[in-house]
Amino acid sequence: MQPNLKVRPIQRFAQAVSKCSAEAAVYGQCVFKDYNSVHKDLCAKEFMQLKNCYLV
Amino acid sequence: MRLNLPRACRPQHLRLQTTPPSTRRAYAFQAPGGAVFKVFNSRSKWQQKERAAANPELSRQADYLKDEVAMRVCERLLDIKRHFPRVLDLGANSCNIARALTRENPDPDPATPTSPPLSNKITSLIAADSSATLLHRDASLPFNRQLDLTRQVLTDDETLPFAPASFDMVLSSLSLHWINDLPGVLAQINNVLKPDSPFIGAMLGGDTLFELRTSLQLAEQERRGGISPHVSPLADVRDVGGLLGRAGFQMLTVDVEDVVVDYPDTFALMQDLQAMGEGNAVLGREMGAIGRDVLLANEGIYRALHGNEDGSLPATFRIIHMIGWKEGGNQPKPLKRGSGEVSLKDILEAK
Numbered sequence: 001m002q003p004n005l006k007v008r009p010i011q012r013f014a015q016a017v018s019k020c021s022a023e024a025a026v027y028g029q030c031v032f033k034d035y036n037s038v039h040k041d042l043c044a045k046e047f048m049q050l051k052n053c054y055l056v
Numbered sequence: 057m058r059l060n061l062p063r064a065c066r067p068q069h070l071r072l073q074t075t076p077p078s079t080r081r082a083y084a085f086q087a088p089g090g091a092v093f094k095v096f097n098s099r100s101k102w103q104q105k106e107r108a109a110a111n112p113e114l115s116r117q118a119d120y121l122k123d124e125v126a127m128r129v130c131e132r133l134l135d136i137k138r139h140f141p142r143v144l145d146l147g148a149n150s151c152n153i154a155r156a157l158t159r160e161n162p163d164p165d166p167a168t169p170t171s172p173p174l175s176n177k178i179t180s181l182i183a184a185d186s187s188a189t190l191l192h193r194d195a196s197l198p199f200n201r202q203l204d205l206t207r208q209v210l211t212d213d214e215t216l217p218f219a220p221a222s223f224d225m226v227l228s229s230l231s232l233h234w235i236n237d238l239p240g241v242l243a244q245i246n247n248v249l250k251p252d253s254p255f256i257g258a259m260l261g262g263d264t265l266f267e268l269r270t271s272l273q274l275a276e277q278e279r280r281g282g283i284s285p286h287v288s289p290l291a292d293v294r295d296v297g298g299l300l301g302r303a304g305f306q307m308l309t310v311d312v313e314d315v316v317v318d319y320p321d322t323f324a325l326m327q328d329l330q331a332m333g334e335g336n337a338v339l340g341r342e343m344g345a346i347g348r349d350v351l352l353a354n355e356g357i358y359r360a361l362h363g364n365e366d367g368s369l370p371a372t373f374r375i376i377h378m379i380g381w382k383e384g385g386n387q388p389k390p391l392k393r394g395s396g397e398v399s400l401k402d403i404l405e406a407k
Contacts, residue, residue, distance in 0.1 A: 013348065014323035017355055027353065028360025031274055035361070038274055040281030047279070050352060 020053035094236050095289060098186075098213055100337040101234050105187035108333035109150065112193055118331035119150065124315065125375055126152035126229045127159070129258050130174050132379065136254060140224040141179040146245065147213070147231025148183035149333075150193045151205065157181070158202040175203040178225075184208045184216075185231070190333065214241055218248045225254050230375075232259035233290055234337065242303035251384020255305065261290045261376040262312065267362040268325065268371065272346075274361070275353035284342040296376050305380025306387060313375050318368040322355050325371050 017024070027050045030043035108115050130153060145153045157175040175181075181203060185191045188209045194200070195207070210217070214237050226245050235241050245255050269287040276283045291299070297310050319325040329335060346354075363369055381387060 010323065010327075013351070014321065017323075017352060018321060021359075024352075024356035024359065026356075028356035028358075031278055031353075031357050032360040035274055038277045040278065042278050047349075047353060050356065051349070054352065 016054045020050055023050040023053045026050075094339055096234055096236055097337050097339050098234070098236070100335075101213075101333075102186055104330075104335045104337060105149075105185075105190045105333035108331050109187065109190035109193045111331070114331045115150070115190075115193065115333075118328045119152065121315065121317070121332065121373060122149055122152045122230050123156065125258050126156040128313070128375075129153065129227060129229045129256055129377070130156045132256050132377070133174055133177060139177055139179070142223050143178050143181045143225045143227060144218070144223045144248065145181060145183045146216070146226055146228040147234075148185045148191060148207075149229070149231060150190050151183045151200075151207070153227050153229050154181055154183060154203060154205050155194070155197075155199050158199040173202070178203065180204040180206065182206045182208055184210050186210045186213045187333070216241075216244045216248055220247050221250045223248050223253065224250055225256070228255075228257040228259070230258060230260060232257060233261065233288065238291065239299055239302055242299055242305075246304045246380075246382055249382040251382055252387055253382050253384075255380045255382070256378075258375050258377045259291070260373060261296070262292050262374040263314075263372060264290055264374045265371060267358060267369070268322070271322075271354050271358040271361055272350070274357050275350050278357075279349045279353050280347075285338045285340070286336050286346070288336070288338055291376070293376055296378055300378060300380045303380075304383065306383050306389070307379075307381045309377075309379040311377050313377065315373045315375060316370050317373065318364060318370050320368060322351070322358050322369060325369065 023046075027043055027046040030046045031038060034042060108118075145151070148154070154175075157178065158173050160173055183191065183205060184207075186209065191207050191209060214235055226249055228245075232238065232241070249255060265287050272286045273283045293310060293312050297308055300308050300310070319328070358369055
């Protein structure tokens with residue numbers, strides 16, 4: 001990436017998410033466990049933890 | 057052939073185009089002017105390619121897949137002992153095929169001291185693509201001087217503005233998977249070929265990006281309670297043989313090859329797809345970017361479902377290679393039905 005180019009917001013986002021791999025793994029496992037019958041907010045609790053981690 | 061052009065055309069391309077008259081009457085599989093089933097938004101596709109090529113540095117970095125496939129397509133030329141005076145590269149992207157042709161011979165002959173590059177088999181190559189920026193991105197690089205290369209910008213991806221029977225070979229690498237009217241385009245390719253000339257193509261198909269497709273579906277389902285298409289529907293290997301046959305090609309060869317690329321995370325994968333100009337252009341997709349919640353969920357699910365043990369994420373690209381020959385000359389043909397004189401049963405039972 002060129003230094004004079006502005007960092008795209010999505011890259012900042014990607015970097016923030018990469019710091020939360022533990023929470024992401026917990027959430028991924030939760031969906032994976034039940035992936036044949038996924039419905040809305042199946043793993044809401046795990047997702048909120050993941051989201052809290054990345055917002056900090 | 058098709059007159060109901062989409063309304064959302066680029067302004068300079070509003071003029072109607074008709075294909076040159078066919079020299080060969082074929083079975084009418086589609087009435088002219090009839091409705092064509094539209095899957096992709098060709099204007100979005102054009103826009104994505106233009107934008108990707110506007111950043112040459114990033115776009116060149118993401119060319120690894122296209123260069124690799126172009127090389128594999130060109131390697132197939134080694135099997136044909138012939139010289140091709142006039143060749144068309146349809147859907148050339150950034151002229152990846154021209155670049156692959158000018159590389160050193162991938163299969164050097166040990167008997168001869170020097171092995172010329174594959175481009176020696178070709179007199180002039182015409183690279184055609186609808187995106188002018190992408191087509192001319194590498195126009196100043198040295199490989200351009202090593203073969204006679206002409207760039208031609210197409211006004212419409214699905215109409216070939218060439219005279220019938222004017223090419224000795226048609227090549228196509230990684231662009232046919234964005235064509236709405238694949239039977240029509242293949243028939244046009246057949247039409248512009250001289251008799252007894254080959255068409256060698258490669259396109260993405262089948263299970264390409266199935267990891268991304270499934271994990272985005274799960275993420276959207278869990279976060280938002282519904283799904284929208286993010287990965288194109290693609291032709292399957294089974295279909296391609298039938299399509300080529302229907303377009304009038306003979307002596308078909310279709311084979312598949314999987315290229316698996318490992319990425320550090322889903323964002324790297326999606327960014328590279330964007331830089332390749334291979335973003336989502338399905339009609340009826342949800343316009344705009346994917347929401348952050350879904351992206352966040354996708355990252356976790358992709359890793360849990362498909363992740364490698366070393367923490368990288370695999371992405372599969374399934375490449376369908378096809379070769380078809382236009383009818384003509386003294387091409388070998390299957391014998392007529394019922395013309396066999398020896399019963400296989402006798403031979404097999406005598407053993």
